[in-house]
Amino acid sequence: MISELISKDDRFQEILERLNRKSVEDYYNPYRMFDWPDSLPEHQWWMSPELTTTFGTDVAPELDREQLYRLSRYESINFYSLNVDGIRELIVEVTRRIHTRGFEIPSEFFHHFIGEENEHMWFFAEFCLRYGKKIYRQLEPAGQGNTWSDEAASFLVFVRILLFEELVDHFNSTMAADERLHDTIRAVNRIHHQDESRHIAFGRELVSLLFKDLQAKASEEELRRVREYLKRYLNYSFESLFNPQVYRDAGIPEPFAVRRRLLASPRSAEFQLQVFRKPLNYLIKTGILQDRELSLSRASVGQGEA
Amino acid sequence: MPSKTSSNVDAVRNWLLAKHPERTSIAPDEDLIGSRLVDSLSFVEFVLTVEEASGVEIDHEAIDLADFRTLEAIERKYF
Numbered sequence: 001m002i003s004e005l006i007s008k009d010d011r012f013q014e015i016l017e018r019l020n021r022k023s024v025e026d027y028y029n030p031y032r033m034f035d036w037p038d039s040l041p042e043h044q045w046w047m048s049p050e051l052t053t054t055f056g057t058d059v060a061p062e063l064d065r066e067q068l069y070r071l072s073r074y075e076s077i078n079f080y081s082l083n084v085d086g087i088r089e090l091i092v093e094v095t096r097r098i099h100t101r102g103f104e105i106p107s108e109f110f111h112h113f114i115g116e117e118n119e120h121m122w123f124f125a126e127f128c129l130r131y132g133k134k135i136y137r138q139l140e141p142a143g144q145g146n147t148w149s150d151e152a153a154s155f156l157v158f159v160r161i162l163l164f165e166e167l168v169d170h171f172n173s174t175m176a177a178d179e180r181l182h183d184t185i186r187a188v189n190r191i192h193h194q195d196e197s198r199h200i201a202f203g204r205e206l207v208s209l210l211f212k213d214l215q216a217k218a219s220e221e222e223l224r225r226v227r228e229y230l231k232r233y234l235n236y237s238f239e240s241l242f243n244p245q246v247y248r249d250a251g252i253p254e255p256f257a258v259r260r261r262l263l264a265s266p267r268s269a270e271f272q273l274q275v276f277r278k279p280l281n282y283l284i285k286t287g288i289l290q291d292r293e294l295s296l297s298r299a300s301v302g303q304g305e306a
Numbered sequence: 307m308p309s310k311t312s313s314n315v316d317a318v319r320n321w322l323l324a325k326h327p328e329r330t331s332i333a334p335d336e337d338l339i340g341s342r343l344v345d346s347l348s349f350v351e352f353v354l355t356v357e358e359a360s361g362v363e364i365d366h367e368a369i370d371l372a373d374f375r376t377l378e379a380i381e382r383k384y385f
Contacts, residue, residue, distance in 0.1 A: 137366045139353050141346035142374075229347075236347045244354060256358040 002102045002154070002213045012205050016109055019198050023112035026194070030119040033191060040131050040182050043069055047076040047185075048178045051171055053242050056267040059258060071250040076185070077132030078246045079171060080124040083192075085138045086164045087121040093157045102154075109202060116195050127188055136245060141236075151217050152226055155210040159288070160233060162203035166279040167237055169196050208286050215287075227289060234294055238272045239263065269295060315381045317359035321352075334378040339371070349374075360384035 006012055040046070049068065052075050054060040063071065091114055097103045098110040128135045148156065175181055176190035215223070242262055247255035262268055272294065273280070283289040319332055322343050329343075338344045344352045353374065357364050362384050373383040 139350040139366045139369070142349045142369065142371050232347050236350070239351070244357075256354065259354075 002151075002210060003104060005209050005213055006105045009209065012209060013105065015201065015205055016106060019202050020109055020112065022198055023109070023116070028191075030123055030191075034123065034187055035184060036126070036130060037184060040184065042073065044182070045069060045178075045180045046073040046182075047079065047171075048174050048181065051075075051174060053262050053268070053271075056271075057262055057265040059262060059265075063252070067251065071246070071252065074132070074246040074249045075241075075243075077128050077134070078136050078243045079168075079241070080128050080132075080188075081136035082138060082240055083124040083168060084121055084128065084135055086168070087117050087124075090161050090164070091117050091121075093161065097154070097157075106202075106206065113199060113202070116199070120192055120195065123188060123191075127184075136243060138240060148226075149214075149218065149222065151210070151214045152222060155207070155214045156226065156229065158203060158210055159207050159230065162200065162207050163230075163234065163276075163279055164237060165196050165200050165203060167275055169193060169200060170275045170278075172196065204282060207288070211286060211288050230283070230289060231294055234272075234276060238275060242268075314359045314361075314385050315377055318352075318356055318380060319377055321355045332377060334381075335376050337375055338377070339375055344374070356380055356384055 043066070046069070049055050049072060052068070052072050054063065054068070054071065060068070094110050094114055094117075098114070099107050103110070125135060172189040172193040176186055176193050178186065214226070218226070242259045244255040244259050247258050252258055273292070276294075280289070280292050284292065322332055322338070323329055325348065326343060332338075332343065336343075353364060353366075353369065356362075356374070364384075373379055
């Protein structure tokens with residue numbers, strides 16, 4: 001049982017206490033935190049160009065500077081929209097578990113987590129609506145899933161949350177430091193990066209414990225399916241950065257064909273490894289994954305489903 | 307919905323077959339979700355494939371799973 005593992009783990013409990021304290025000490029009013037100018041200058045980068053999906057591919061030279069700026073604008077709105085949708089899932093799943101059996105000890109942190117995530121969702125949505133006049137709604141995964149054991153289900157929920165936060169943090173930390181970007185853009189990314197560093201620290205500890213619990217109970221076959229699912233999830237979340245609606249809004253012809261070209265580009269495979277460098281190191285170190293081979297999972301459907 | 311020939315829905319079938327090399331055919335009334343030809347993680351790519359092949363912009367917030375369950379249903383709704 002996970003509660004036993006948690007209650008025996010002094011290190012986990014110390015980290016939890018430290019993170020709880022930090023959440024209280026660092027608490028801020030997000031509604032007063034930012035300057036929201038009426039508009040942001042259009043003829044400049046809204047997202048670090050290195051983080052845009054065409055960077056380093058053979059599509060980029062086909063676009064002029066203004067098109068690249070426009071693309072960075074819509075890709076940034078897509079990125080913040082991904083946050084809005086991702087946070088919704090994360091709040092729902094953590095709320096489902098707070099103060100339930102097994103999660104007694106981390107429940108106090110869950111209060112901070114849910115509260116902070118709600119605030120992040122607000123400022124990301126505010127940015128999208130104010131400067132992009134829309135939130136891109138992501139298609140929700142639908143269809144049947146395999147039935148997982150309780151241990152596998154909880155593990156997968158928290159590892160998904162962690163991977164999502166790590167993906168986002170790669171973008172946040174890059175953009176917070178990028179002097180080519182407007183101050184408001186840098187501030188939104190900086191504040192989120194600060195809060196998320198706590199959430200990621202917590203997530204890594206909890207996921208490691210949940211994996212130990214899973215390993216002790218799961219069959220080799222279930223572990224294989226979990227690993228297969230995780231690799232597919234890493235591809236799925238990376239591919240959500242490539243949104244055909246964004247290419248359409250940026251005025252790029254044949255958005256679906258462009259998306260396919262970009263995903264097939266060798267640069268995208270490199271970009272994916274950059275985005276997931278830290279979480280992949282973590283997944284390998286903890287034994288959750290046994291290798292970094294992600295491309296093999298791209299083609300397979302119907303394996304390790306959730 | 308615009309009415310077109312079935313050649314477009316073939317693009318959807320071909321996408322599914324490419325993802326499932328063990329299969330050589332898919333019947334128009336086969337349950338794509340029940341048979342796991344489409345699962346939760348491939349659903350998004352699948353909808354994008356239908357969107358491209360049909361030329362119909364699909365409202366991502368108004369997806370009815372029944373419209374994606376068989377090739378027949380997809381053809382009826384989107385082609």
